[in-house]
Amino acid sequence: MTGVLLFLLAVLVVFIFKWSTSTFDFFRKQGIPYRKPVPFFGTYLNVFMKLKPFNEILHDWFYEFENEKISGLFEFRRPIVLIKDPQIIKQLTVKEFDHFTDHRVVITENMDPLFGKALLNLRGQKWKDMRSTLSPAFTGSKMRQMFDFMSTVAIQTSETLKKDIQNGKENILEFKDFASKFTCDNIASCAFGIEVNSFKDPTNDFFQIAKKIMNFGNIATALKMLGYFICPTLMSGLGIKLLDKKSCDFFQIALIETMRNRERLGIVRNDMINLMLEAKKGKLVHNNNEDSSADGFATVEESHVGKSKVNRKWEELDLAAQCFIFFIAGFDPVSQTMSLMAYELACNPDIQQGLYEEILQTRNEIDNQKINYEQLQSMKYLDQVVSEVLRKWPSAAMTDRLCTKDFDLKYDNKVMKFEKDINIFMVPIWMLHRNPKYFPNPEKFDPERFNDENKHKIQDFTYLPFGAGPRNCIGSRFALMEIKTIFYYLLLNFSIEVTEKTEIPLSFDKIPFQIRPAKGIWVELKPRT
Numbered sequence: 001m002t003g004v005l006l007f008l009l010a011v012l013v014v015f016i017f018k019w020s021t022s023t024f025d026f027f028r029k030q031g032i033p034y035r036k037p038v039p040f041f042g043t044y045l046n047v048f049m050k051l052k053p054f055n056e057i058l059h060d061w062f063y064e065f066e067n068e069k070i071s072g073l074f075e076f077r078r079p080i081v082l083i084k085d086p087q088i089i090k091q092l093t094v095k096e097f098d099h100f101t102d103h104r105v106v107i108t109e110n111m112d113p114l115f116g117k118a119l120l121n122l123r124g125q126k127w128k129d130m131r132s133t134l135s136p137a138f139t140g141s142k143m144r145q146m147f148d149f150m151s152t153v154a155i156q157t158s159e160t161l162k163k164d165i166q167n168g169k170e171n172i173l174e175f176k177d178f179a180s181k182f183t184c185d186n187i188a189s190c191a192f193g194i195e196v197n198s199f200k201d202p203t204n205d206f207f208q209i210a211k212k213i214m215n216f217g218n219i220a221t222a223l224k225m226l227g228y229f230i231c232p233t234l235m236s237g238l239g240i241k242l243l244d245k246k247s248c249d250f251f252q253i254a255l256i257e258t259m260r261n262r263e264r265l266g267i268v269r270n271d272m273i274n275l276m277l278e279a280k281k282g283k284l285v286h287n288n289n290e291d292s293s294a295d296g297f298a299t300v301e302e303s304h305v306g307k308s309k310v311n312r313k314w315e316e317l318d319l320a321a322q323c324f325i326f327f328i329a330g331f332d333p334v335s336q337t338m339s340l341m342a343y344e345l346a347c348n349p350d351i352q353q354g355l356y357e358e359i360l361q362t363r364n365e366i367d368n369q370k371i372n373y374e375q376l377q378s379m380k381y382l383d384q385v386v387s388e389v390l391r392k393w394p395s396a397a398m399t400d401r402l403c404t405k406d407f408d409l410k411y412d413n414k415v416m417k418f419e420k421d422i423n424i425f426m427v428p429i430w431m432l433h434r435n436p437k438y439f440p441n442p443e444k445f446d447p448e449r450f451n452d453e454n455k456h457k458i459q460d461f462t463y464l465p466f467g468a469g470p471r472n473c474i475g476s477r478f479a480l481m482e483i484k485t486i487f488y489y490l491l492l493n494f495s496i497e498v499t500e501k502t503e504i505p506l507s508f509d510k511i512p513f514q515i516r517p518a519k520g521i522w523v524e525l526k527p528r529t
Contacts (some may be wrong), residue, residue, distance in 0.1 A: 027072035042074025053508035081425040086461035093469030102399035118325030127329025128506035135306035137275040145270040179335035191272035255320040276319040303470035333395035390465035438462040
C-alpha cells in the first residue's frame with residue numbers, strides 16, 4: 001500500500017512540475033529573448049521570496065537584454081512581456097487600446113465586492129462605463145470645489161505642528177508617518193465629509209483602520225498575495241481576504257449610510273460622496289469648456305473613453321467602492337511621494353530655498369492667509385519640483401495590461417503574438433524614469449528638467465508618473481493638488497533639514513512590487529522666524 005501511495009505521489013509531483021513548466025517555451029518559439037525561469041516561480045522567485053528590493057529586481061529585468069525593445073518574463077507559468085520602448089508603449093496603451101483594455105485583476109467583485117467593484121479592478125464595458133461616470137468628478141473645476149477643504153486641513157496640520165514644537169515636542173520626525181496623517185485627514189474631509197485630526201488624536205478609528213488596510217509589508221499579507229497570484233479562486237473559496245475584512249466592512253457600511261443620510265436629509269457638500277450621488281442620478285457630466293492647461297505638467301489627460309455618455313444605473317455598492325479605492329490610492333502612495341519630496345528638499349537646500357522664495361512671493365501677493373486653487377496652480381517652480389519628485393520616485397514602479405483580443409505586434413522584423421486572456425505586458429515606469437537615455441544623470445534631483453525651456457524636450461511615453469493611455473490614473477489632479485497644498489503651508493512655516501537619522505542614500509525594503517525606504521524618511525522641521 002505504501003508503495004502505491006509513493007508511486008501516486010511521484011506521479012502527482014511530476015504532473016505538477018510538467019504543468020508548471022509547460023509554458024516556458026513561449027518566448028523561445030517566437031524568437032523573443034527572455035529571462036530564464038525556474039519551475040513553479042518562473043522569474044518571480046526573487047520577488048516573492050523577498051530576496052531583493054523590487055527596484056533592484058526591475059533593474060535586472062530591464063538591463064538583461066539592454067538593447068532589446070521587449071523581452072520575456074514569467075509570472076509563475078504565465079508569460080509576461082516587458083515593454084521597454086516608448087513607441088511600443090504608446091502603440092499598445094493608446095493606438096491598440098481595444099486589444100489591451102484591462103489590468104490583470106487578482107481579486108474580482110465576486111471574491112470581494114467592495115475591492116473588486118473599484119475602478120482599478122473593473123474590466124471591459126463595465127470599466128468603460130464607470131470611467132465615463134467618474135471622469136467628470138476629477139476635472140479641474142471639481143478639484144477647485146474641493147480645494148477649500150484641503151487647504152483647511154493643511155493649515156490645521158501646520159498649526160498643530162507649530163504648537164507641538166512650541167510646547168517642546170520633538171521636531172525630528174519620520175515624514176511618512178506625518179504625511180500619512182495628513183493624507184488620512186485630507187481624504188476624510190474631501191471624500192467622506194468626516195472631520196478628524198490624526199495629529200491630535202492618532203488613535204482615531206479612521207487613521208487606525210487606514211493603516212491596517214494598507215499594511216502590505218508584513219509576511220502574512222505577502223503570503224496571501226502569493227496565494228492570490230497562484231490560485232485566486234481557491235483563496236476566495238477558503239474565505240481568505242487580501243485586505244482586512246473588518247476594516248473593509250467598516251468603510252462599506254459607513255459610506256453607504258452616509259450616502260443614504262445625505263439623500264434623505266438633502267445635505268450638499270462639495271466632496272467625493274456628493275459627486276457619487278450626482279453620478280447615481282446621472283447629473284455628473286463633463287464641461288466641454290474645461291481648461292486643463294494649468295493643472296501641472298504631470299497631469300494626465302482624459303481620453304475619449306472617459307468623455308463618452310453612460311446610461312448605466314449604478315448601485316450604492318458600486319459607488320461606495322469608488323470612494324474606497326479613492327481612499328486607498330490617495331492614502332499610501334501619495335504620502336510616500338510626500339515623504340520622498342521632503343527627503344529631496346532636505347538633501348538639496350538650494351532647491352528648497354528657491355521653492356521657499358516662490359512660496360513667500362505668492363504669499364505676499366495674496367490678500368488673505370489662505371491660498372486659492374488658481375494661485376497654487378500658478379506656482380511654476382513648485383510644479384517643477386513635484387514633477388521631478390514623480391520622475392525620480394514614481395509611486396507606481398510599473399503598470400500592466402492584459403491582452404483582451406489576440407494581437408500581433410510587429411517590430412524590427414519580428415512578430416510578438418499576444419494571446420487573449422493569456423499574455424500581460426508590463427511597463428517598467430521606474431526604469432524609464434531612470435534611464436539616462438531619456439533623463440541624463442537620472443540619479444540627480446533636478447527640477448530644471450521641467451522648466452519652460454526643457455519640459456517640451458522630454459520624449460513622449462518616457463515620463464509616466466500616472467500611467468499611460470485611457471487607463472491612466474483618474475486621480476492625478478487630486479494627488480498633485482494634495483502634494484502642492486501641504487508643502488505650500490509646510491515650507492511657509494518650516495525649513496526641512498537633514499538629521500543624523502536621515503539615511504543617505506536610501507536603502508529599500510524587500511516587498512513584492514513596492515519600492516519603499518527601509519529605514520523611513522527622517523527629517524528635522526525647523527520653525528521659520
